[in-house]
Amino acid sequence: MTEAYIYDHVRTPRGRGKKDGALHEVPSVRLAAKTLEALRERNGLDTAQVDDIIMGCVDPVMDAGAVIPKAAAFEAGYSTKAPGMQISRFCASGLDAVNLAAGKIAAGSDEIVIAGGVESMSRVGMGMSGGSWYMDPSVNFPSFFMPQGVSADLIATKYGFSRDDVDAYAVESQQRAAAAWEKGYFAKSVIPVKDQNGLTILDRDEHMRPSTDMQTLAALNASFQMPGEMGGFEAVGIQAHPEIERINYVHHAGNSSGIVDGAGAVLIGSKAGGETLGLKPRARIKAFANIGSEPALMLTGPVDVTEKLLKKTGMSISDIDLFELNEAFAAVVLRYMQAFEISHDIINVNGGAIAMGHPLGATGAMILGTVLDELERRDLNTALVTLCIGAGMGTATVIERV
DSSP: OOOOEEEEEOOOOOSSSSSTTTTSSSSSHHHHHHHHHHHHHTTOOOGOOEEEEEEEEOOOGGGGGGGHHHHHHHTOOOTTOOOOOEEEEEEEEHHHHHHHHHHHHHEEEEEEEEEEEETTTTTSEEEEEEHHHOHHHHHHTTOOOOOOOHHHHHHHHTOOOOHHHHHHHHHHHHHHHHHHHHTTTTTTBBEEEEEETEEEOOOSSSSSSOOOOOOHHHHHOOOOHHHHTTTSHHHHHHHTTTOSSSSSOOOOGGBOOOOEEEEEEEEEEHHHHHTTTHHHHHHHHEEEEEEEEETOOOOHHHHHHHHHHHHHHTOOOOOOSSEEOOSSBHHHHHHHHHHTTGGGGGGGGGGGHHHHHOOOTTTTHHHHHHHHHHHHHHTOEEEEEEEEEEETTTEEEEEEEE
16 A cells, blocks of 8 residues: 655644634634645645645534635635545544545555644634534433533543642643743744735734643632533433542633634645655654544543554554644543553643644644654654544544654
């Protein structure tokens, strides 16, 4: 099978996902188009050679609907020969777009694919596309449906993470993200978003709060206690896990991922495709996997899919130099580190979504790019990227530098 290589990647800064956020006036299609423009300009890309553009978008409605990657290709001035496809696997959509691109290249059907994702959460709110998982009792009951925050608190309770544990992790995420920005670690890949007059709207992640400390977080009330206790979702969690007597509510806005706007894109191709365009590969996509996980815990999928991927590849945890796990909630990462006995020194080393935010459909592509840059900076070889997913799923990808 043909190997799939990563040639380049870019992302926008993440804007706060509120009406006063810097990117609120920038439609999803324009955010996506900015990444396409940047990949073309950075690589001298002949866009007629692009076999597909695959982008994740979790809520593809309103101005984020109607096959947004094709619309973004029009806006970016790409050749009309470049098609587009929109996908969703909830929070892993951006990484699954990359994996799908790699699969198409491995199968020999494509030579050059751009993959990534976009989400403008200030313009299209989370859950606006609806769905039976939220609304239909015939799906709610067998899936033990509950808000993700309640599931995160269930994980913290089951695996013994205290309020201090999750808050300490969040403080470290903020400090690491601030240090990474200060040291210029993101400068290579973050492209500024400019208006039609060429004036910069945003060139830095807007959600960060570097001054966050334990005292700041201690003042915040648990966000999910009311829906858990008053909404009846705690009873759902206990029904699924009767060993839990009651849920300890520890998550809040300060130790959960931020709601933001943003887009990311990765240029992927075969060796022959890259040579045709005069490009040098930076890494190869070694393997990827998806899995369904326990639906009440919901967010432990990264553990399950990592076990599956390691077994599939014959690798062990010690073969991985760096890990990048989306910080949907602090307990998600703490459980992952606990399960595999991973040191915090090699996971999310430049912070994550608690500090910088989680633009749902784009995050997977963003964090893959982040860890590739870090592999190069540290002169390391192998990284594993993974995300938890709504309804109980996991996606993971292993990349190796070349």
